[in-house]
Every structure is written in structure tokens, then in C-alpha cells.
Amino acid sequence: MNVIWAEQALTADGWAKDVRVEVGADGRIASVTPDSPPVGHCVGALLPAPANSHSHAFQRAMAGLTEQRGASKSDSFWTWRHLMFRFLDALTPDQVQAIAALVQMEMLEAGFATNVEFHYLHHQPGGRAYDRLGEMAERIAAAAETSGVGLTLLPVHYQFGGCDQRPLAPGQVRFGNDPDQFARLIEASRAALGTLPADTVLGVAPHSLRAVSQEDLRRAAGWVAEGPVHLHLAEQIPEVEEVQAHWGARPVDWALDNLPLDPRWCLIHLTQMTPKETDTLAKTGVVAGLCPLTEASLGDGVFDGIRWGDAGGRMSIGSDSNIRISLAEELRQLDTSQRLRDHSRAAMATAEHSTGRRLFEAICHGGAQAAGRGSGCLEVGGWADLLALNTQHIDLEGLQKDTLLDSFAFTGDNRMISDVWAAGRHLVQEGQHIRRAEITNAYRKAVRTLRDGL
Known part of the structure; x- marks a missing residue:
């Protein structure tokens, strides 16, 4: 213990003082006892650690490499996408493993306990499968074994280049599979x-409406049990236009x-929704998987967080392209984008809770749901x-309670985080991952x- x-x-009952938390050998919270004397590992403020609900780990190695426009007078998500395709064509399994371990380490140091x-990225350059179909999944798992992060792995089905x-x-x-091969890949x-801890989860991800047939989209929830x-x-205006032209409906309406x-x-980005779509979708119980830093970087648009929250919608935070992995900065970008759009302040606060408290609890609960993980709250059994x-x-x-969370979200960065545990594994201590040197050295080499090869 x-x-x-x-x-x-x-x-789970709100803020408490002098709290003793016991963690069992199974990685679950065994007890939460306020008004207790100091004992064990002592910290200033203890919070649930959210899941990072959307990541393409390999893109971390592209950070800072796509900011030149060249001869063109315009740049967009679609031009960035071509650069990304060229970059990933050079990646080897060893490099992917080293990059993924660094991403997971940086997530933990940023305050995330889980990498979704x-x-x-499944196959060899040219699209031929590796001798072991799950080679690249094995590398993500090996990275998680090194970093200790909680892992939810979502094999992605990607078959077509567009709605036509x-x-x-x-x-x-390198992404592509037909349905039969994808079933084997799952x-x-x-x-x-199989060798990872019991908190590991397998899910599934049909990539997008453009990349998967309507038939496969309808049956995707049956590819994995639970x-x-x-x-x-x-995510993008051209995507909305393409779906509408070929399928006769806007993406959210079709879904x-x-x-x-x-x-x-968990529906990722949702930056191109009408007010009616936002209200209706929020009521289904899905999670909006938001990646504010990446959405800003790629010019996706601004998610309507105010309307979504007022409709009871659930949300989570991911770091997507991983160009910057920071829980505090994602929260800040999410709220300040609403302020910029609406010329307001404290956009997502409520009468009951400050901005930081409302957003933090929302993404803890929503992130746990999106990860398929029994976490998101400091309570017995999670x-x-x-x-x-x-x-x-x-x-x-000297700060207390909600003001502490507000200051973390609006003035903070990863340096405010002293410790992180994932399913009881104490992986970040005094602000650094316990295997930082090993992981960063492997990343540098990769x-x-x-x-050198680009």
C-alpha cells in the first residue's frame, strides 16, 4: 500500500484539506481520508490526472519543421498534410518507438496520466505490411512499457483517399487496410x-468520414467489445464541403x-459545427476530443465550447500533433479562443465554478470516458x-482551491507539476520523469x- x-x-466531494490517499498494489485508490496527519509522500495540492485523449505520436518529431510557406502565397491544413506525409514516409519502427516514448514522457510531465x-502508421513505406502485421502497435506498446504511461491504443482504419x-x-x-486486414490488425x-499493465485499453478508430466507407462507419462500434x-x-471547411457534396449532408448531421x-x-475537433449541430450532438453523450493548440496551429477553427458546455456536452483534451505538450496551455487556449471570438472574459466559468475548475473537472471526466478508463476522479475504486x-x-x-486551478490554467506550464502517478505508478517526481535521461537520449538518436535522411 x-x-x-x-x-x-x-x-469526488470537492476540495478537502490534509487528505491521506492510499493506493493499493492493484493501482487503484483504496481510501481517501481528509483531516489526516502528514504521512507517506507529502505534496501541496493533489488532483486527478486527466487522459490525453488524442495523439499522433510520430508527429512530435516534426515540431517546428513546417513553418515555412515557400513560394505559395497561402498555406493551410492541406499543404501541411502533404509535408506530414513526406515526413512519415521516412520513419522506421525504431524511430517510432523512441518518439512515442518521448511523447508519453512529456505527457506525464505535463500532468496527463494516459496516452490515447x-x-x-501501420505499414512499411510503399504500403506493404510488416512481417508482423502489428509491428507498429508493438512499438507503441514498447514505448508505454518504458514510460509507464496508461495506454489506450486505437488502431485506425483508413482505406480511401476521399468520400468518392x-x-x-x-x-x-502506410495507413491503409481493407476491412479483412484491419480486423486482423485489431x-x-x-x-x-498483452504484456502491459491491467489499466491498458484497446479501442478502435475509423479515421474520418472521408477515409472509411459508410458501411464500415456504421459497424465500427462492433470492431471491439466495449x-x-x-x-x-x-475539422476543416473543405472536409465539410466534400462530405456534403458526396453524401448529401454535413458531417455532423450525417453522423x-x-x-x-x-x-x-469520442469525436475529434468538431471545429466546424452549426449551433443546431452543437446542441444536438452534445445531447448524445459523446465526448468532444479537443486539441486547441493543434487546432490553432493548423487553422482548423474554434470549437464552440460555450454552447457545447451549456448543452451538457462532455469534453476532453488531446495534444494531437504534439508540437507542444502542455495541459495548462491546452486549457488556456480552449478558453481564450472563446474570449477572442466573443470579445468576452472568463468565457467558460459558471456561477458555481471558476473557469479553471470547470474546465479541469470537465476534461478529467471526459478524458476518462474517451480513454475507456475508470479514472478522472479522486475516489475509492478508481x-x-x-x-x-x-x-x-x-x-x-498561498493559493487555495479553485484559485489554484485558475492560476495553473492561466499562468502556468509544466513547471508547476511536481508529481504524476498513472494507475499508482509514481512516474514523475520533483517535476521530472524517472527515466528522462534514457528516453531523451533514445529520442535524440532517432x-x-x-x-539526416530527410
Whole structure:
């Protein structure tokens, strides 16, 4: 039994003082006891650690490499996408494993306990399968074994280059599978997770409406039993126009009419929705998988967080392209984008809770749902996914309760985080991952080799 004691903690019943938390050998919270004397590992402020609900790990190695426009007078998601395809064509399994381990380490140091990996880099350059169909899934699993992060792996089905079912372009062929091969890939991915801890989850992800047939989209929830189902939806204006032209409906309307949307589903981005679509979709119980830093970087648009929240919608935070992995900065970008659009302040606060408190609790609960993980709250029986804030940090000194969360979200960065546990595994201590040197050295070697070859 491991024991953590906090001067203040955000529990299932709200803020409490002098809280003793016992974590069992199974990685679950065994007890939460306020008004207890200091004992065990002592921290300033203890919080649930959310899941990072959307990641393409390999894109981390592209950070900072796509900011030149060249001769063209315009740049967009679609021009970035071509650069991304060219980059990934050079990646080897060893490089992917090293990059994924670094991403997972940085997620943990940022306060996330779980990596939900939207995993679509399956095959060799040219599209030929590896001798072991699940080779790349094995590399994501191996990275998680090194980093200790909680892992939800989402093998991605990607078959077509557009709604007209055109073949995959050269940059996409490493993603592609027909339905039969994808079914085998799911089982290979399940086997790849076999040696990881009990908190590991297998889900599935039909990539997008453009990349998967209508038939496969309708049956996607049956590809895995009970696991989460993730789907890119309504991210870009050209995507909306393409779906509408070929399928006769906007993406969200088509999904509402044709997919069995329920709390198992996490729909990624949702930056191109009408008010009616937002209200209706929120009521299905799906999670909106938001990636504010990436959505800003790619010019996707602004998710309507105010309307979504007022309609009771659930939300989570992911780091998507991983160009910057920071829980605090994602929260800040989410709220300040609403302020910029509406010329307002404290856009997502309520009469009951400050902005930081409302957003933090929302993404903890929504992230756990999106990850298919029994966490998101500091309560008995849940996985001990926990983060501790350093209340000696200059911007947190003397702060209590919701004001502490507000300051983390609006002045903070990863340096405010002192400790992180994933299912009871104490992986970040004094602000650093316990295997930081090993993981960063492997990443340096991988990136040096990769960039030399570009």
C-alpha cells in the first residue's frame, strides 16, 4: 500500500484539506481520508490526472519543421498534410518507438496520466505490411512499457483517399487496410498490449468520414467489445464541403443520422459545427476530443465550447500533433479562443465554478470516458491517476482551491507539476520523469538519424 498526503486535494466531494490517499498494489485508490496527519509522500495540492485523449505520436518529431510557406502565397491544413506525409514516409519502427516514448514522457510531465494513441502508421513505406502485421502497435506498446504511461491504443482504419473512395495517395499508403486486414490488425494490436499493465485499453478508430466507407462507419462500434470508438469529424471547411457534396449532408448531421452515437464515442475537433449541430450532438453523450493548440496551429477553427458546455456536452483534451505538450496551455487556449471570438472574459466559468475548475473537472471526466478508463476522479475504486501541483511555485504560493486551478490554467506550464502517478505508478517526481535521461537520449538518436535522411 502506497500512501500520499496532500495539504489540499480535489476529491469526488470537492476540495478537502490534509487528505491521506492510499493506493493499493492493484493501482487503484483504496481510501481517501481528509483531516489526516502528514504521512507517506507529502505534496501541496493533489488532483486527478486527466487522459490525453488524442495523439499522433510520430508527429512530435516534426515540431517546428513546417513553418515555412515557400513560394505559395497561402498555406493551410492541406499543404501541411502533404509535408506530414513526406515526413512519415521516412520513419522506421525504431524511430517510432523512441518518439512515442518521448511523447508519453512529456505527457506525464505535463500532468496527463494516459496516452490515447490514435494510431494509423501501420505499414512499411510503399504500403506493404510488416512481417508482423502489428509491428507498429508493438512499438507503441514498447514505448508505454518504458514510460509507464496508461495506454489506450486505437488502431485506425483508413482505406480511401476521399468520400468518392479514390485510392490512397502515396503519402497515405502506410495507413491503409481493407476491412479483412484491419480486423486482423485489431487482433495483432490486442496481442501487442498483452504484456502491459491491467489499466491498458484497446479501442478502435475509423479515421474520418472521408477515409472509411459508410458501411464500415456504421459497424465500427462492433470492431471491439466495449472499448472506445474515436473519429475525426468536422475539422476543416473543405472536409465539410466534400462530405456534403458526396453524401448529401454535413458531417455532423450525417453522423447523427447514421451512427450509433453514445458515450463510447469520442469525436475529434468538431471545429466546424452549426449551433443546431452543437446542441444536438452534445445531447448524445459523446465526448468532444479537443486539441486547441493543434487546432490553432493548423487553422482548423474554434470549437464552440460555450454552447457545447451549456448543452451538457462532455469534453476532453488531446495534444494531437504534439508540437507542444502542455495541459495548462491546452486549457488556456480552449478558453481564450472563446474570449477572442466573443470579445468576452472568463468565457467558460459558471456561477458555481471558476473557469479553471470547470474546465479541469470537465476534461478529467471526459478524458476518462474517451480513454475507456475508470479514472478522472479522486475516489475509492478508481485508478490512481493523480497529479500534484507544487504549491511553492511563485505563481501558486498561498493559493487555495479553485484559485489554484485558475492560476495553473492561466499562468502556468509544466513547471508547476511536481508529481504524476498513472494507475499508482509514481512516474514523475520533483517535476521530472524517472527515466528522462534514457528516453531523451533514445529520442535524440532517432531524430538525428531521421533528419539526416530527410
